[in-house]
Amino acid sequence: MNIPGLPNFRDLGGHRTSHGTVIAPGALFRSVDLSRLEPAGGEALGALGIRRIIDLRTTVEVEKRPDRLPERMSSRHLDVLADAGAAAGAQVGRIMEDPRRLTEVLGGGAARDRMAATYRDIVSMPSALRSYRELFLGFAGDAGAGGVLFHCTTGKDRTGWAAASLMLLLGVDEDAVTEDYLRTNADLLPAMQPVLDRFAGQGGDPDVLLPVLGVQEEYLRTALDEVEVRFGGIRGYATDGLGLTEQDIDRLAAAVTVDAGSGGGGLR
Template sequence: MHATQPPGTQIDILAVHNLRDLGGWPAGDGRRVRSGLIFHSTDLHAVADAGLEALARLGLRTIVDLRTVAEREPQPDRLPDGATQLYCDVLADARNAAPAMLPMIMADPRNAGELLGDGKAESLFAQGYRDIVSLPSALDAFRRYFLVLADETRRPLLFHCATGKDRTGWAAAATLSLLGVSQDDVFQDYMLTNLQLLPALQPVFDRFAAAGGDPDLLKPVLGVQPAYLEAAFEEMRRTFGSLDAYFEDGLKIESGTLRELRVALTEERTT
């Protein structure tokens, strides 16, 4: 991220949406999150050669794929030169995972109201975010993500799910929270998804409407809402009691490793 750009600035690479650097956010005690080390985006299956070259210029060493097997096998990532991949299937243990339900919804737009209307979509996604925090597969996936993030030889690192907003949204929120970023800034970063992702998904809205669906039903599915992320934090507090306990008791990451992450991924603010 260029020094003059505010945190959360979108990085423009064709066919890679919701791409941004987690760096730049104030991290407390006069520190900020280091830039150029942690990125997130949508999946990388459609990126062209020029986009791969642009990703390679970010220096990426690791791509963490948070998708399910069913999502990633038909649309595998294209990796930039120099990067290796780590699969962390967050929702492997979920029966009906809302963050991975888009293909089912798009298959039957005319009847989507039965699944999504009258607040059902919001309820489904709130439960999905609780699953992202407490499912055994989620705990295992995020443990592996944070351990690879702690390995300086694997950074810079990019993580993603399918649309880079739900599983990716929690990964970003948990990372920033661990590094001392305020909850207001964590939510501000999260909500940038509606500005940086939804415009790129207009063709999806258009196809849904052309097939007889109500495009308004897709807004809580393709976008994000503060209530979703709040549901994740509530689940974290209910299940583990605190952020530190989530990392130490839920993810089984030693306190020394967490301290090392905070030191390695933040720096003193000079202004």
């Protein structure tokens, strides 16, 4: 789906669950932030029936690069990394400040280690648990409110976990979840080439940025391992971690899935 100003944008609709349903097309969308959304992109979002935006970025990120909200769309801010402190929101912005130094800091596997730590945080950090709870309850809310677009900065980590954990909770096969998660590399990395080029031009090694700017299956596996250790699985993550009731989970499934044979679109 080509939305001007939104690389890594896609509809989660069509993924089959183990309960004879599919995620409804037009219900849930994921993307990068909307700070570069072009007017034509805003019109395209409206045409898709999107009415609500949920922003998973830090306050620092939101203030630095506020979303360009199309008309008739509401927005809600859920700061997943609030408990990580203000430094978390500035992390991406510091990438270009000292490429040589950053090459040293992120080299030798350090970038992957840092990403693994981030994924453990977005599973277990209190602010993350609060934010994902509210996100899922928002998905389960007013079925007549239109489609929901959720995003962070590049739509790959906080957003990637939101999509992956939701799909797993709904009963989507783990292989399909992983495939959707890794699709970010094809959808996002080409748009990040100018960043890599500038980084190289200033003396940095762009190879050390790839683990940070893209996604790897081991990151998702780290998150799932954290879920297993702390909560005993995805259902325990939802109930014990996020504090969702069985009724909440049923409402969520009813709001964002349709019978596999119905071919329905949008929220039911």
